[in-house]
Amino acid sequence: MNSSNTSPFTLLHQSRECRARCGIVNTLHGRIRTPVFMPVGTQATVKAVTPEDLERLGAQIILGNTYHLFIRPGRQLIKQFGGLHSFMNWKKPILTDSGGFQIFSLKKLAKITEDGAAFRSHLDGSKFFLSPEDAVSVQEDLGSDIMMVLDTCIPWPASREETENATALTERWAMRSKAAQPASGQLLFGIVQGGMYPDLRRQAAEELVALGFDGYALGGLSVGEPKNQMYDMTEATVQHLPQNHPIYLMGVGTPEDLVESVYRGVDMFDCVMPTRNARNGMLFTSQGRLVIKNSIYRDDQRPPDELCGCYTCMNYSRAYLRHLFMCREILAYQLNSIHNLHYYCSLMAGMRSAIEQDSFLSFRDTFYAMRVQSPE
Amino acid sequence: MNSSNTSPFTLLHQSRECRARCGIVNTLHGRIRTPVFMPVGTQATVKAVTPEDLERLGAQIILGNTYHLFIRPGRQLIKQFGGLHSFMNWKKPILTDSGGFQIFSLKKLAKITEDGAAFRSHLDGSKFFLSPEDAVSVQEDLGSDIMMVLDTCIPWPASREETENATALTERWAMRSKAAQPASGQLLFGIVQGGMYPDLRRQAAEELVALGFDGYALGGLSVGEPKNQMYDMTEATVQHLPQNHPIYLMGVGTPEDLVESVYRGVDMFDCVMPTRNARNGMLFTSQGRLVIKNSIYRDDQRPPDELCGCYTCMNYSRAYLRHLFMCREILAYQLNSIHNLHYYCSLMAGMRSAIEQDSFLSFRDTFYAMRVQSPE
Numbered sequence: 001m002n003s004s005n006t007s008p009f010t011l012l013h014q015s016r017e018c019r020a021r022c023g024i025v026n027t028l029h030g031r032i033r034t035p036v037f038m039p040v041g042t043q044a045t046v047k048a049v050t051p052e053d054l055e056r057l058g059a060q061i062i063l064g065n066t067y068h069l070f071i072r073p074g075r076q077l078i079k080q081f082g083g084l085h086s087f088m089n090w091k092k093p094i095l096t097d098s099g100g101f102q103i104f105s106l107k108k109l110a111k112i113t114e115d116g117a118a119f120r121s122h123l124d125g126s127k128f129f130l131s132p133e134d135a136v137s138v139q140e141d142l143g144s145d146i147m148m149v150l151d152t153c154i155p156w157p158a159s160r161e162e163t164e165n166a167t168a169l170t171e172r173w174a175m176r177s178k179a180a181q182p183a184s185g186q187l188l189f190g191i192v193q194g195g196m197y198p199d200l201r202r203q204a205a206e207e208l209v210a211l212g213f214d215g216y217a218l219g220g221l222s223v224g225e226p227k228n229q230m231y232d233m234t235e236a237t238v239q240h241l242p243q244n245h246p247i248y249l250m251g252v253g254t255p256e257d258l259v260e261s262v263y264r265g266v267d268m269f270d271c272v273m274p275t276r277n278a279r280n281g282m283l284f285t286s287q288g289r290l291v292i293k294n295s296i297y298r299d300d301q302r303p304p305d306e307l308c309g310c311y312t313c314m315n316y317s318r319a320y321l322r323h324l325f326m327c328r329e330i331l332a333y334q335l336n337s338i339h340n341l342h343y344y345c346s347l348m349a350g351m352r353s354a355i356e357q358d359s360f361l362s363f364r365d366t367f368y369a370m371r372v373q374s375p376e
Numbered sequence: 377m378n379s380s381n382t383s384p385f386t387l388l389h390q391s392r393e394c395r396a397r398c399g400i401v402n403t404l405h406g407r408i409r410t411p412v413f414m415p416v417g418t419q420a421t422v423k424a425v426t427p428e429d430l431e432r433l434g435a436q437i438i439l440g441n442t443y444h445l446f447i448r449p450g451r452q453l454i455k456q457f458g459g460l461h462s463f464m465n466w467k468k469p470i471l472t473d474s475g476g477f478q479i480f481s482l483k484k485l486a487k488i489t490e491d492g493a494a495f496r497s498h499l500d501g502s503k504f505f506l507s508p509e510d511a512v513s514v515q516e517d518l519g520s521d522i523m524m525v526l527d528t529c530i531p532w533p534a535s536r537e538e539t540e541n542a543t544a545l546t547e548r549w550a551m552r553s554k555a556a557q558p559a560s561g562q563l564l565f566g567i568v569q570g571g572m573y574p575d576l577r578r579q580a581a582e583e584l585v586a587l588g589f590d591g592y593a594l595g596g597l598s599v600g601e602p603k604n605q606m607y608d609m610t611e612a613t614v615q616h617l618p619q620n621h622p623i624y625l626m627g628v629g630t631p632e633d634l635v636e637s638v639y640r641g642v643d644m645f646d647c648v649m650p651t652r653n654a655r656n657g658m659l660f661t662s663q664g665r666l667v668i669k670n671s672i673y674r675d676d677q678r679p680p681d682e683l684c685g686c687y688t689c690m691n692y693s694r695a696y697l698r699h700l701f702m703c704r705e706i707l708a709y710q711l712n713s714i715h716n717l718h719y720y721c722s723l724m725a726g727m728r729s730a731i732e733q734d735s736f737l738s739f740r741d742t743f744y745a746m747r748v749q750s751p752e
Contacts, residue, residue: 034416048706051691073699076673081695089691210538315427315465321456323420323449330424330709 008187008214009034009246010268014023015355019238019265024353025215025246027061027093027145028185029085035351037093037258037344040110040275043072046086047275048333049341051090051258055311057338058345059143061093063270066138068103070128071121075141079209083143095270096144098135101219101251104153112152114169125311132173133180140182148217149177149190163195165171171207172217178211187214189248195220198236215246217267222252230331238265255284255347258328259364262351274344278336281325284343288371290318292336297322310342312336384563384590385622385643391731395614395641398731401622402522402592403469404561405461408621410643411581411727413473413634413720414439416651419448420464423651424709425717427466431685433714434721437469437521439646441479442514446504447497449516459519463543471646472520474511476567477595477627480529481520488528508549509556516558524593525553527567532599539571546595547583554587556580563590565624571596572605574612581616591622594642598628607636614641631660631723635740651719654712657701660719664747667693668712673698686718687711 012022025032030049032040038048039054046054054062064084069075074127081087084094096186103110104108110119116131130138135150151170154163170193181188190213208216218237221230234249243245247263248268274284285305290297292304303313303319312321313370324332354363388398388749403410415422415430421479422430429512430438442461445619457463479486486495492507511526527546530539548568557564566589570577584592594613597606610625617623624644625637634645648686650660659666661681666673668680679689680697688697688711700708730739 043703043705045698045705045707047712050707050710072703073650073674073695077699079696081677081693087693087696089696298449299456301457315462317457319449319453320420320465322462323453324395327419327448329419329421331421331426334424334426334704334710 007245009244011244012354014243015129015360016358017361018263018359019349020262020351020355021243021265021267022352023246023267025146026079027187029091029094032060032093033264033352035258035348035355036268036272037062037348038067038268040065040270040272041088041090043096044069044078044084046337046341048330048337049172049275051088052337052346053089053311053334054090055092057342058349059092060345061095061339062090064094064096064142065102065305066096066135066142066333067099069096069142070099070130070138071123074140076309078143079132079141081108085139085143092176094143094144095146096139096142096148097250098139098148098150098191098332099130100135100148100151102241103130103152104348114172116150116173134175136177136180136182136188140184140186146187146189146215147193148189149179149191151208151212151219153223154193154195156196158195160197160200161166162198163193163200167193167195167200167204171204171239174208174211174213178213183363189213189215189217189246191217191219191235191250192241193220194233194237196225196233198233201233201237202240205237209240209242213245215248215249215268216241217248219250223248227257230257248333255344255367259343259351260346260366262355263360263364274340275337277342279333280334281336283321283336284340286370292318292322293323294322304339305343308339308343308348310339312339312342377527381665383621388621389732390747391736392734394639396638396644396727396731396736397619397641399622399643400729401643402523402565405467405469405521406558408436409748411634411638411724411731412436412644413724414644414646415720416441416646416648417464417470418444418648420445420454420460422713424459424655424706424713427464429687429710429714430466431468431719432715434725435717436721437471438466439471440472440520441475442472442511442518443475445472445515445518446506447499447586448599451514454519455517459517461519468477469521470519471522471644472518472525473626474515474524474567475506476511476524477529477669479506479612490548492549493524494557506747508552510582512558512564516548516560516562520562520628522563522565522591522602523557523567525550525567525589527595529599530569530571532572532595532596532601534571536573539573539576541568543569543571543576543580547580550584550589551587554589557656561690565589565591565593565594565622568613569594569596570609570613570616572601572609574609577609577613578616583611583620585616589621591624591627592617593624594627597625598633603633604716606633607640608650610637610640610642618677629719631743634720634723635727639736639740640732642647650716651713654716655709657708657712659697659712660716662746666696668698668701670698680715681719684715684719684722686715686722688718
């Protein structure tokens, strides 16, 4: 699986209507059916849910954040426990990011050089250094099934020169990362940068493909640019990536983003939105967004989404969830998170089924037609 | 079940060694095996756990707080949902307190008269009034299986005169409460006050028994008095209560308190300690208390309690629980609460079994002998 000549991806069905496709990604901890959404488990837990909750709601793979785990509890401790899977009691696949995006977000606390990223912990200011080789090595210790290369992120907006320089550095780091990939069977994905310049995206994609990664990710999107630009850049990148490898759009997004990106050929997604919004009392439903603290739900006996089969919707009313949220009860965060993650995973399952039946365009039409309450 | 001539209690076995006994309390939502611990679900949720978690960890009955539910979301809303059981998705028995203790705790926000308790909400200062009849009627709307009479609580220390007056008022309210008991099959328990005066406790018990309640509770204990005084008052009260009715020691306590009180003939308990301490990172184990943030657990691969079979202990290490707690992850509160509640329920199950085998004294000896780490 580590060779540039093989791929962990098996294409099951290419839509006849658009770039959308169904497939399987093979990993050390089992197979993932794509398109897939990966719940974010930043600090060795997907916030407010148990691993059993995740399995029940249909999660196939989760994401861990290398930066956070590197800082706390540290790579050594997790290695000592036999990796992240056994540390956190999650038996299915895990993808870890490289830490690049979080280090980039530290801004003044980080300094990027040719060699790598020097940064200070957001917790206590202690100094760390991460080279591209270190990022791979840390992820090897974490025992993730899919590792990401260390990349340099590009703010939005950014000049062509700034974008060129950062993209070129990302490519040089990608080469070093590839050379550092262990023979453990852990997959390594390259990350296509290139900012908002289609020709730089194409160049970055082609250079990465020449190195031969197990999968390819689109980085530097959903960083503040208009939606249409994000969709355009996705299109401009995907068409230059090999169709026999998984394609991952990092950090995206809303339910609408997922539908639009699957349409454009993306296979994998991650985003904090379902869990973060759950903790803020915003529930995703087939009809749009529902803000649970709204007084109109005070005595509403209906579940959050009448078409949903999740644990929360099968057992609790909007009125009860509103009561819990107003009381700041921990159960509010648990039940809302279960619902939102189920919504995301179930949306992906619906898309997989529609693609297999060559009815993705009709699925997309229905998806929008039902979203009567959506404020967006 | 409402008549003073019948009892919801069936004695299964009276220990030959001490006052400890095993029995069954029959309620509208099923039977409870005693001695029993009732997890506290103040605001229509036992904090940080689901109803399914509660069933799995062995909870037979939970407690709801009438004061909190009366204030928010209100009796009407819960009645509209068919009662607390269906509102919160808990199918087993529920005991509700009368609100007396919480109103007493409001201090300056509350005023007690012959008629009842006038008080202001701790949330927004809005005014409420609760008579003994109201307290029964609110609990009828909540649909609890076991209702408690409104009582006046007595601070510690309190003069004899103060104690006499409050105890006498509690008795007059008990009479009014008994007259207000509905024919719904919901049980009503009287509450014995009497402060730290054995003769007043005896008098209060005898007057309540003359009224004929379904069960009898000991109120006004665990309010700051020394442990030995609490145990003495428990003994002084229990011996004047009919042995064919359940006996409930309110708001108690530590694992040691439960063992000592079962020994003295108590059947039912409730306390926030297992859940509150869980959220503060203190775990109860067969060997004593374990403060999970302690750095000695940083890389400790053992479960919190090596003798425990709860979900937390079967799947997670002290190191992982410490990591979650240091990160303030919601899962920390969930896993710690599951463990502590399991510890309490399992301790009660162990006592039931020991009583049945007439080996309670040996059980108690072993219980203390194992608690090597206990700071108490």
